[in-house]
Amino acid sequence: MSVFLECKKIRRTGFLQAFIGGGILAGAVPVVNMAVRSEIYQTKQGSPLQILLSANWQMMAMLNVLLVVTGACLLYHTEYADHAMQKMKSLPVREISIFSGKVILTILMSLLILAIEAGATAFCAYYWFEARNGFWEELGRNFGYAFLLMLPCLVLSMLISEACKNMWISLGIGVVCVFTATMLPTDNFALSLFPFATPFQMFTGTDLAQVTRYIYAAAAETFVFGLAELLLIKIRRSFA
């Protein structure tokens, strides 16, 4: 129910267009990179997907994370800007369902951008490389993994935007967190679990045990942030 409500709310905010545009931009990264300097990559060892992602994933993930952070800020900004939130709170709706509606909507959007990116990557693999058997399976695994690792970042940025009434504060915190994620050393497992850093991980080139650990960690983080949201609502209401 609340998801449909959220869909209606975003109609004139440019939310959908921004996600489609961002997805196309991120999808353009591998295509442009291959179009400009394909000869560097075609001689490299490894499967097409491995080459493509190791060359472009950092930038694509950065765009994804920025898009999720901005989207989350916007979803709550529309509520806070003209005091719509007060109306929402007076309705016979649980406050958590507003949050979960927004989270589900952003999850759908991130599935959309990942699908666009997967399509662009598949195009590159078929156009510039000889894609072998099992390519689609590999592609699905990679982007599925990317999706799972995006969840903690998504829920946390939604939590930040809910907690801060002013958009520049939530955006500022989000941007600082993204920046921190880019500064963290990649070889340290504990530090790479920072929610804004997990989307930069890649499935290819990581051994299976590590992948499982990342998936468990991402699930745990998502769960913890969900709990934090419940707590935030309870605490804020008792002090309001």
Next chain:
Amino acid sequence: MNFLSLTGIEFKKIKRSKILFILLVATVVLWIPSILNAHMNFKMQAEGISPENNFFIQGFMGMSWFMFPASMVVGTVLLSQTERTNKGILKMLALPINTAKLCLAKFFVLLSLAAAQILMMTGMYYISAVICSKTQAYYFFLSPVFVGKEAAMLFLAAIPMIAFFWMLSVCIQTPIFSIGIGLASIVPSVLMINTKIWFAYPMSYPFFVITSEYGKLAANLNTAQVELIPWIPVAFAVTIICLTVSCIRFGQAERR
């Protein structure tokens, strides 16, 4: 009302915005990894750069690549949203003030935020240099004249970029697009500085200036150098066009 008092009012408006705190957090986050990895600076001798220069320039590169431009995008959001949230802009437009002047006053506030962040970054550099000099038993300080010159260059190079972001936030009413375009335009600046047409892309100026300084400091590293001739006229043109457009467009959506 003269320009100075208008700017003073704009500063009062953002007094409780906590923006300086966010800018400060960004600079603190920037230097922590540098302090923790201070020993890495000694391994860069192969490039012919001294540890203290490397320590300084790596930090500034990290800042000018993403954090500084992104903070400016946050600053534009602050300036436009403080007015729009409670329709304060309608009141401002109802006053007998030249809207272009108002727009420029806001731009000036944005420039001050940029200057404040660069100053904080420089301050944090000296604090972290003290810490690293203690932990590594090596003198990490650079002369304030040199550091000040680099900081001033970073600031000057950022003006066209800030003008561009300001134009975005004035002209595009939908916040997600002005923020999204701003943030998305920062990401490709890494690629743009390696092309021949870097001077056509204002978002890459700060990073380009700092990387070219890196090339100067490191004897064995060749980075592209600043060519003043296509750059300065283009930068001037970009700044003037962006400011003119934003002065014309400022308040137009509200006055409809």
